[in-house]
Amino acid sequence: MSTAVPARTLRTMAFSRTSGGFIGHTRPSLRRVSLHPARVPVAYRQASTASELATDGRSVLTRTRNLLYGTSIVFFLGFGYLYITDTRASIHEWLVVPALRMIYPDGEEAHHAGTVALKGLYQFGLHPRERGNPDAAGDLRVEIFGHILDNPIGTSAGIDKNAEVPSPLLALGPGIVEIGGITPLPQPGNPKPRVFRIPSQNAMVNRYGFNSEGAEHVSMTLRQRVREYALRVGLGIDAEAERIVLDSEAGVPPGSLVPGRLLAVQVTKNKSTPDNDIEAVKRDFAFGIAHLGKYSDIIVVNVSSPNTPGLRALQNVAPLTHILTTCVKAASEVDRKTKPAVLVKVSPDEDSEEQVSGICEAIWQSGVDGVIVGNTTKRRPDPIPEGYSLPPKEAAILQEQGGYSGPQLFPRTLELVKRYRKMLDEGPKSTDAESPTESLRRKTIFATGGITNGGQALQILEAGASVAMVYTAMIYSGAGTITRIKTEMRNELREK
Template identity: 50%
Template sequence: MSAALLRSRLASSAPGLRSAARPTTKTCPQKAAAPRRFNSSSTGGSSSGAGLKLAAYSGALAATLFASYYYVTDTRAFVHRYVVPPLLRTFVPDAEDAHHLGVTALRVLYELGLHPRERDAAANSPSLSTSVFEHQLANPIGISAGLDKDAEIPDALFALGAGVVEVGGCTPMPQEGNPKPRVFRVPILDGMVNRYGLNSKGADEMAIRLRDRLRRFALSIGVSEEEIISGEAGVPVGSLKPGRILAVQIAKNKETSERDQQAIAADYVYCTRRLARYADVLVVNVSSPNTPGLRDLQATEPLTRLLAAVVDEAGRTDRKVRPRVMVKVSPDEDEDAQIEGIVQAVQRSGVDGIIVGNTTKRRSGLNPKGAQLSIREQRALMEVGGFSGPAMFSRTLDLVGRYRKMLDSQPGAGKGEQKVLFATGGITNGEQALKVLNAGASVAMVYTGMVYGGVGTITRMKKEMLEAL
């Protein structure tokens, strides 16, 4: 077949081949594309309105949260008196567990900046200011030792409005204290019985904690530790706060024989050596009813030797101004001869003052109104240990007046600085605080009153005092 003939046949069959290879499709007329619709101005207004609502809700939530924060961190809040203490008593039956829970809560809240604090400016009225040991205190209300046994929360306690915070009691070596249970509530009397036995983590650990606290403070204000110790920072070395002082209570170890006077003195001297650098006041505890032989130290001669040893060691503290020394005495040593013996020991040893008093072993007169005690409360009062609560107040008031009179009648009492008295025992309100102050005390201290009255107790007491002045 010639090439020309082949090309002719292929040309005639090409449309068929193209159709088989690529079928033709029916072309449909296409619709015109719908024009894009844009939001109208009315839709934009709706979106803007939703944004405004969200902003309003967010603002309201923020305001609510701030108001809640402001409320619950105010010591005057209703919950701190009428909700938290009853809840603790109800849901934490063991009083010691409740104590630990409260301390832990205050420590954590303080670290987070969520702790209760005194917001009532009137509570810091200059009318409550008083001079103690050359410190101008913002107010004469203190918190007694036992609440903060190991100096874990002194700053959180100062935030509650106290002019004085006493931490401890601290022993030279760590000790567990007495077997549990060892704390018992008597709610109908707003009282407690405890036989803790001076459980303590020891002087070394407390010294480290107080040293670290001081260093953190120095760093926060841009000065050195030595500048604070030397007084150049303008705040008391112990409290680190103007208008406040920190007292550190010291005691002997339970295992130290009460018959070995030198060993006992060595216990107190060791605590002094480790802790005096960080305290405004050292408190020598010779009155705990739960440490064997401790109250025997209140006899004149052994007490004089012990206090003199502490005063001497405190005087050697590497500080520009030495810490003051006080002795904490028992309310059960209430005979004139006993009071006179303690006063003589204070005079001879050079101690600066006395804290009157402590818990009592006695059970008579604790229920003067004849309140009906439950079986559990009756059992609590029968427990071995020291009682604390409002029923102690009349005894405290009487002892303050007697100690003041006895101190002021000593030879040479009118010369030099007057011996200072702090009162503790049964004080729960501003009226009682004023009574002990008028009887001769410089500071009124509370502990059990806070257990039942909550963290707003000090603010409330100061307000009551101002109303009565």
């Protein structure tokens, strides 16, 4: 007896066969069925449309909010980068410097931390720099040793003792950066602590004693800097590329590697070299020049530090003339087409008429190109303002052995510049020069000591100096010091 299969079951089985299912499979298909819009209830269609609109609205709102957040972050990061890396930003003086002083009570540790930070930031392009090229107007240009400097402000040696950050310092806007002092052989300097702050006076006492990595180490650092520059401008990184840069064929000064700027390298003798052995002292200076002269625009011969016993005795006429004559000869033998200029750095404490006259005579007789007037002093000036009573801790610091630096030195620096300018302009007292390079060309004066603002810099220049150099002012005012001084100079010139 046959049993009839319902038509609905047959339709289901047939679908199973056509869809790849097993014959006889009776489970309904899971295929999505599209209904004609006319068959969808009106209420359902309205609810679905409202839900989709709400979802789209939330999506648009989210995208807009994310766009605003992203734009704001990019804007603030960009603005923050431009602000923090601009030397005009007050953050450098009012936040960075106080923070370093608070974190590092020891002045030398703070200086080292600042140098490390500046070096690291420069490698990533995050270093402070002068923006807008304010020197382009040419209102502060000066000519030095055949070079046109963008401005007459320089940084003194001591800020960068071992050529760790010459490029970041040049980016801060000075016309000249001086590095060093550098001894022939490495030496540790005096025992620590050896740097002491006097915050109420914006002054310092230091007795570093020429801690130095040595001439060979620093020369290799400077050589690497030259080769990296050559590679960056497409010359390569070999010896020939180095030669092109050093022979000024790359269109930049061979020391600074920056148009309108110069690099001065300060050399001195080792502490272990006897002061009374002039031949040994001459060998020390000649060694330093032989290694470092190639990578400098100016060689500075330092015989003025108060922290190396007996060094200042070399400022007497006879020994100074012998030493400087040797230095001029060594500079003339530097393996480079253009030779570095030579300056001698003298002490502000050697200020008697006889001492100043003797130094000027040694300058003329040796044939050096000029003099840097000023250094730290063994003397302890009165606090500013007059009558001010120093806190006990700062008063104790004044009793520390070492060289004093700060704004109080400015009047003496200004007076010494006037005296050196007058005596040097009078020419040599005798004409029996020991060096064939001696000439009657006007000698150049750089000045350092207590210069803290644009008005003082202008006074120094009007007194006869070609360059005004700063050191302690940068320690207290930070990366924007040079820009601030130049701005003050321009404002005062406009008023006049």
